[in-house]
Amino acid sequence: MADQDTFAGYRVVVTGGGGGIGGEISRRFAAAGAEVTVADLNAEAARQVAQDITARGGSAAAWPVDVTDQDAVGRLFATLGESGQTLDVLVNCAARASDVPFDRLPAAEFDRDVTATLTSAFLCIQAALPLLLRSAREAREAREARDARSPNVVSVASVNGLAAFGNEAYSAAKAGLINLTRNLAVRYGPAGVRFNAVAPGTVQTPIWEQRLAARPDLLERIEGLYPLRRVGTPGDVAAACLFLASPGASWITGQTLAVDGGVTAGHSDLIQAIFGDA
Ligand SMILES: NC(=O)c1ccc[n+]([C@@H]2O[C@H](COP(=O)([O-])OP(=O)(O)OC[C@H]3O[C@@H](n4cnc5c(N)ncnc54)[C@H](O)[C@@H]3O)[C@@H](O)[C@H]2O)c1
Structure with a gap:
């Protein structure tokens, strides 16, 4: 858990900040x-999350933006x-996932998932870079960079970007986000900007509402498939994001941290099939 002043004086932008995970971050x-x-x-x-934060004495401002709109993204960071x-x-x-089965997935729907999940991150990173680089220069001048503040990007990917869990367009976009993270870590490491990602497994947020409406016992059924026998909370993901963004992670870049209750660690069904109950 981060101390109450771990990020004192930091300016942080969270896209999808009005959502379940983004709100907690x-x-x-x-x-x-x-x-x-x-x-x-x-x-x-976004307004509700910002209001919640200020009501607790924190500092936040809501910024309505479509992160697939390059001009709107440009305005956010330019301001x-x-x-x-x-x-x-x-x-x-911010991200989007279509539940249309692959064999019926329209190309336009595939594009929408990729644009909202991957291109949006590209647009935000590109627009944010001048500011991040300026922060890195200032930190270097203040001789802080080695042990303290290191400007960075944390992208919320998914276990879907690491293995096959359906939602092909969204998953391909998340895999792209993981690769983008590695490439940019290498490209901008010398300038002092870090790039990392987290890959959550199932986390109960509003994104599951539609599926839960159709199958109310879905999450209980899923829980048994996780080695840690529960689905994640937005707090599980937020804690990992804060760690990666913190000075304590100042020598970590280009990494993707699975926050997934162990679901990508191995296949218990396969082990069971081989060894039975023994
Ligand atoms: N919930 C899960 O099980 C789970 C698992 C793995 C990864 N994730 C990832 O976590 C992130 C947050 O998901 P969540 O579960 O909190 O969902 P959510 O629906 O609660 O939050 C997503 C937020 O993104 C915003 N958003 C969507 N498109 C946008 C756009 N074009 N511009 C600006 N904002 C936009 C939405 O308005 C929403 O507030 C996503 O990247 C998602 O892929 C979620």
Whole structure:
């Protein structure tokens, strides 16, 4: 758990910040001292998260934005830059997943998932880079970079980007996000900007509402498939994001941390099939 001043003086932008996981990431950064911009397509959800944070004494502002819209994304980061503010952490958390089966998935729907999940992160990172690089230069000048503040990007990927769990378009986009993270870590490491990702397994958030409406026992059935026998919480994912963004992770870049109750560690059904109950 981050201390209440781990991110004091940090400016953090969280895309999808009005959602289940993004909301918790925003709240935890603010609780650890950061000034948080809660960026989300859903203006009301972003406003509620920002209001929740300020009601608890934290610092946050809602920013309604479609992160697939390059001009709108440009305006968000340009506004931060123009007002002389720095940017220390960008969290890419917005995404979209179509449940249409692969053999009937229209190309336009495939594109929408990839655009909302991968291209959006590209647009945000590209627009945020001048600010992140400026923060890195300032940190270097203050001789902080080695042991303290290192501007960075944390992207919320998914176990879907690591193995086959359905939702092919979304999964391919998440795999792309993991690779983008590695490439940018290598490209911008010398300039002092870090890039990491987290890969959550099943986390109960509003994204599951539609599936739960059709199959109310779905999460209980899923829990038995996780080695740790539970699905994740937004807090599980937020804690990993805060660690990767923190000074304690200042020598970690290009990594993807699975936050998944062990589901990508191995296949218990396969082990059972080989060894039975023994
Ligand atoms: N919940 C899970 O089981 C799970 C598992 C693995 C990964 N993830 C990832 O975690 C992240 C958050 O998911 P969640 O479960 O909190 O879902 P959520 O639906 O609660 O949150 C997603 C948020 O992203 C916003 N958003 C979507 N498209 C956007 C756009 N174009 N511009 C701006 N904002 C946009 C939505 O308005 C929403 O507030 C996503 O990247 C998702 O892929 C979730």
